[in-house]
Amino acid sequence: MKVAYITGASSGIGKATALLLLSSNNYKVVGISRTKTITHANYTHVNFDLSKPENLIDFKFKHYENCNSYILINNAGIIEPIAHIGNQNNQDIANLYNVNLVSPSILTNKFINEFADKKLPIKIINISSGAGKRAVDGWSTYCASKSGLDLYTETLNTEIALKKQHHIKVYSIAPGVVKTKMQQSIRETKKNDFNSVQKFKDYYNNDELYSPEYVAIKLKLVIDNPELFKNVVFSVRDF
Template sequence: MKYIFITGSSKGLGKALAELFLEQSNTQVIGIARTCTIQHENYTHHPLDLSNPEMVNSFTFPQLSDAEEILLINNAGMLNPIKKIGTFSAEEVSRNIQVNLTSPIVLSNHFIKQFQQLECKRMIINISSGAGKKPIDGWAAYCSTKSGLNMFSEVMQAEQNLISYVYKRIRVIALSPGVIDTEMQAEIRESNSSDFSAVEQFKLYKQNGELQSAQQTAGKIISNLHLLFDKENVICSLRDY
């Protein structure tokens, strides 16, 4: 049996991934999100607010004695606050860090603790962004957390590579999926140019049909999972596939 854990499974890329995985046989999908928007006999919903540290820390992965493959996709993320440094509040940036960085770190920690000793195929995909590699004005929190997620993923894989018995190693990837037509893109287009100077460019992405659909992106991720698993690099971009 394959077990797929996906955060942010109620909408956008997370929901698209969950629905496509559910088309596969011998696959159980476990959605981790505040709300449930999927009804399927092989789908289990775990209600969880990723901005709540106590709830995230209390999450436990189940015992999976029949697992042939286990995948955790830390997909949930948030862009706000879209504000220049010097104008956002501590609460705004703390929530961003909790959702984008702390929660994936904690869930990955739980995943490794629970599944390290298994010898089946195991993989953690942290959904990152090109914003983790370059500074973007108005996106200080988002850029910083995605950069942190990249480094965390590299450290995780470095530790896994130290395990002498290769079949006990867990594969780790930080994957940039590209520009997707989701609610996050709508938030960007609604931002003020005084907070984000490139807002007009993102409006053009939508007008010119340059945004990928969540379904297209999910399909590309799933069809290339075998290549991502075998790839040596930790930080990857879906544009390369």
């Protein structure tokens, strides 16, 4: 049996991934978010607001009997504030970095500390974004957080290689443009705050968004076949 910890398992990509893993019967899923939307015998919910990472200090990853592999998917993410620098709400800036970068760093630190010495296969997947690779007006904090997540993951991979911890695999994966609540809030943005908003409305109107279920299948492919994935930072579009 494998145990997957998934942040943001209540919606979108996280929920689709949790449900896909649960459907295969050899996974237990622990979802970490503010709301619970999954009911399943092998699902455990941890109610947590990741915008308050100081509360994570007491959080402990649980060991499960008969578990032969642990997975952490840092998926929870927010895109607000969408506004040009100078017009952003300052609390929103702090919340975004806390959810998208600070909490994933603390959870990863705790996860490695808890499981790395067990010699069981361990995987960490950080859900990044194409916006971590290029500047997008109105998305400065989001771009910076996802860029940070990519480099954080690469640094972790460097440390794992140095220590020859071949049982640990880490990835930072951009999911593409996916039909979730996050895309809905992007489409609702004013042009003054985000110049390319029409492009995202067009993606939606032309039915060009991936479904969360499609992204979940891709993520499971990575989890189940790490030998096929040599890169650390890549996109769902690449395979």
